[in-house]
Amino acid sequence: MKPRVSLRGKRxxxxxxxxVSIAVLALLTLLVISVFxxxxxxxxxxxxxxxxxxxxxxGVENYLAGFEPDSGIxxxxxxPGSLSVDFGGTVVTEDGVxxxxxxxxxxxxxxxxxxxx
Amino acid sequence: xxLALKLKKKNxxxxxxxxxxxxxxxxxxxxxxxxxxxxxxxxxTQKSSRQAYYTARSAVAAVVxxxxxxxxxxxxxxxxxxxxxxxxxxxxxxxxTVSYVxxxxxxxxxxxxxxxxxxxxxxxxxxxxxxAGAKPTDHIIYVDGSAEVDFDNANVxxxxxxxxxxxxxxxxxxxxxxxxxxxxTISGAGTASQDLISFGSVVITAGGKINGxxxxxxxxxxxxxxxxxxxxxxxxxxxxxxxxxxxxDAVVGKNVHFSGGANxxxxxxxxxxxxxVGNNNLAYFCPGGxxxxxxxxxxxxxxxxxxxxxxxxxxxxxxxxxxxxxxxxINKVISSSGDLTPAVDTLENLKxxxxxxxxxxxxxxxxxxxxxxxxxxxxxxxxxxxxxYLYLKGDSAYLGLExxxxxxxxxxxxxxxxxxxxxxxxxxxxxxxxxxxxxxxSGTMGCYDYxxxxxxxxxxxxxxxxxxxxxxxxxxxxxVLTGTPLENYFNPDGGGAGVGGWSVEGWDSR
Numbered sequence: 001m002k003p004r005v006s007l008r009g010k011r012x013x014x015x016x017x018x019x020v021s022i023a024v025l026a027l028l029t030l031l032v033i034s035v036f037x038x039x040x041x042x043x044x045x046x047x048x049x050x051x052x053x054x055x056x057x058x059g060v061e062n063y064l065a066g067f068e069p070d071s072g073i074x075x076x077x078x079x080p081g082s083l084s085v086d087f088g089g090t091v092v093t094e095d096g097v098x099x100x101x102x103x104x105x106x107x108x109x110x111x112x113x114x115x116x117x
Numbered sequence: 118x119x120l121a122l123k124l125k126k127k128n129x130x131x132x133x134x135x136x137x138x139x140x141x142x143x144x145x146x147x148x149x150x151x152x153x154x155x156x157x158x159x160x161x162t163q164k165s166s167r168q169a170y171y172t173a174r175s176a177v178a179a180v181v182x183x184x185x186x187x188x189x190x191x192x193x194x195x196x197x198x199x200x201x202x203x204x205x206x207x208x209x210x211x212x213x214t215v216s217y218v219x220x221x222x223x224x225x226x227x228x229x230x231x232x233x234x235x236x237x238x239x240x241x242x243x244x245x246x247x248x249a250g251a252k253p254t255d256h257i258i259y260v261d262g263s264a265e266v267d268f269d270n271a272n273v274x275x276x277x278x279x280x281x282x283x284x285x286x287x288x289x290x291x292x293x294x295x296x297x298x299x300x301x302t303i304s305g306a307g308t309a310s311q312d313l314i315s316f317g318s319v320v321i322t323a324g325g326k327i328n329g330x331x332x333x334x335x336x337x338x339x340x341x342x343x344x345x346x347x348x349x350x351x352x353x354x355x356x357x358x359x360x361x362x363x364x365x366d367a368v369v370g371k372n373v374h375f376s377g378g379a380n381x382x383x384x385x386x387x388x389x390x391x392x393x394v395g396n397n398n399l400a401y402f403c404p405g406g407x408x409x410x411x412x413x414x415x416x417x418x419x420x421x422x423x424x425x426x427x428x429x430x431x432x433x434x435x436x437x438x439x440x441x442x443x444x445x446x447i448n449k450v451i452s453s454s455g456d457l458t459p460a461v462d463t464l465e466n467l468k469x470x471x472x473x474x475x476x477x478x479x480x481x482x483x484x485x486x487x488x489x490x491x492x493x494x495x496x497x498x499x500x501x502x503x504x505x506y507l508y509l510k511g512d513s514a515y516l517g518l519e520x521x522x523x524x525x526x527x528x529x530x531x532x533x534x535x536x537x538x539x540x541x542x543x544x545x546x547x548x549x550x551x552x553x554x555x556x557x558x559s560g561t562m563g564c565y566d567y568x569x570x571x572x573x574x575x576x577x578x579x580x581x582x583x584x585x586x587x588x589x590x591x592x593x594x595x596x597v598l599t600g601t602p603l604e605n606y607f608n609p610d611g612g613g614a615g616v617g618g619w620s621v622e623g624w625d626s627r
Binding site: 025028031038039045046049050053057083084085086087092094096098114115116 | 136139142143146147149150153154156157160161163164168174175176178179180182183185199200201202203205207208
């Protein structure tokens with residue numbers, strides 16, 4: 001049988017020591033939590049940015065492939081435009097449409113020019 | 118381990134452990150934050166790279182489009198060896214170069230910069246050169262199938278092309294060349310043509326005549342007083358019996374056989390195989406001399422190869438909404454484009470009268486959509502200087518013209534009517550004069566009962582089948598295709614479809 005340990009005669013922590021310990025722990029815990037929450041927030045932002053970017057690109061890719069984009073993912077709009085290339089005096093100007101591909105929240109955008117065939 | 122044991126012996130070691138844990142956690146969180154910030158920057162860089170790619174591709178697409186629309190060597194030469202530049206707020210800056218990587222291969226390359234990122238896209242273009250060969254609209258009749266043209270005392274002014282076999286006779290006179298890709302059978306006194314060029318065998322009997330050269334890839338069989346005014350050429354054998362003669366030389370790749378009367382080849386005979394003659398005397402049949410040749414080369418008839426006939430593309434409702442509106446017939450005048458189909462009953466009731474088609478305000482585009490329309494005793498006069506494009510759409514589209522005419526009011530001017538058939542369509546003429554260019558690559562044209570001095574048909578007809586009755590005259594008039602829907606159907610120099618040009622072989626990017 002294990003002998004019983006008696007706390008009698010032992011010296012405990014003073015109230016000041018306990019208060020200081022709790023204060024230090026709270027401070028450090030706050031620090032860790034704030035760093036972690038910042039990290040989590042940035043990771044979430046990065047994920048959203050990547051997703052929006054891919055969604056916007058999917059709109060343009062669908063346009064190039066001749067498919068209607070999924071409106072829940074990306075939005076494609078067209079507006080008349082032209083694209084010019086100046087070959088040292090010989091200017092090639094093609095009329096067509098400027099294709100704007102965005103994600104469904106309009107946070108990321110890509111442009112593509114499609115000439116009239 | 119020692120440090121841990123040491124700490125365990127001291128008072129307050131739990132606090133030390135907690136401090137260590139917090140330190141490690143802080144370092145991990147900071148590291149995660151740093152990694153994520155780097156990832157965000159990478160995403161932004163990736164976005165710039167992707168936009169640069171789309172920009173470069175846009176610039177290449179525009180220049181490729183320009184080359185397609187301007188395929189002349191001069192237009193391309195103006196771009197070669199120069200750096201093209203351009204840009205916009207949305208797309209960023211780009212530079213484009215055009216260079217030959219082979220005689221008929223171009224590389225169009227664009228480098229775009231967006232957000233300090235660059236991307237290069239290249240397109241490789243190949244030049245399409247249509248094959249040499251016959252141009253369909255150079256012929257009064259171009260048949261893309263077999264034809265049995267058996268009509269008496271007919272006169273055909275213009276070249277005839279039969280992409281298939283042909284059989285004709287009974288004093289049919291063709292004042293032009295006849296090109297046949299299959300076998301030809303010609304018979305009857307008074308039956309004649311200028312050159313006869315055949316990719317198959319040729320059989321001429323009973324007084325048939327060629328007022329020019331006879332060229333054949335297959336065997337030639339002549340009997341019954343056949344006359345060839347020019348030379349005779351065949352890659353195979355010649356069997357010449359029962360009278361007749363060739364005024365020029367005869368060049369025969371393989372064997373020759375003569376029987377019957379003398380003086381068959383008035384020029385000189387060249388032959389590559391064996392000669393068999395009725396009396397063992399070749400000079401009796403060839404007074405101009407004869408020579409056996411050992412190095413005979415087959416004839417090159419590629420200039421007469423059949424053309425590819427592109428199908429008619431009837432404009433859609435979006436492309437030409439006017440074509441699908443019911444046609445307006447006001448006081449027996451049609452002066453605007455429209456669909457004839459709803460007005461078939463009205464038009465068929467216009468008998469023994471005159472209908473005017475007025476093109477003074479521009480071209481008329483008319484549609485007959487999968488229905489039969491038969492005019493009887495109706496004279497259709499075209500006025501104005503513009504054209505009429507009559508689309509026959511669908512296998513049931515049939516245009517019958519009986520006892521009247523369909524031509525310019527001034528009958529001496531070139532045809533203004535283009536009949537364009539999409540599907541197994543038919544144009545049927547009976548006692549009616551038609552001045553038109555008929556292009557129905559899957560359709561049929563029939564001509565009957567117009568026994569007059571003038572031609573029943575003037576223009577050019579490109580069809581799948583043709584049927585022709587007796588005592589008729591057909592006259593070729595060269596169509597002016599510029600500005601018409603047929604403009605880009607054929608190579609101007611003959612041969613396959615299209616006018617040549619550039620197409621994209623593939624894309625590359627880096």
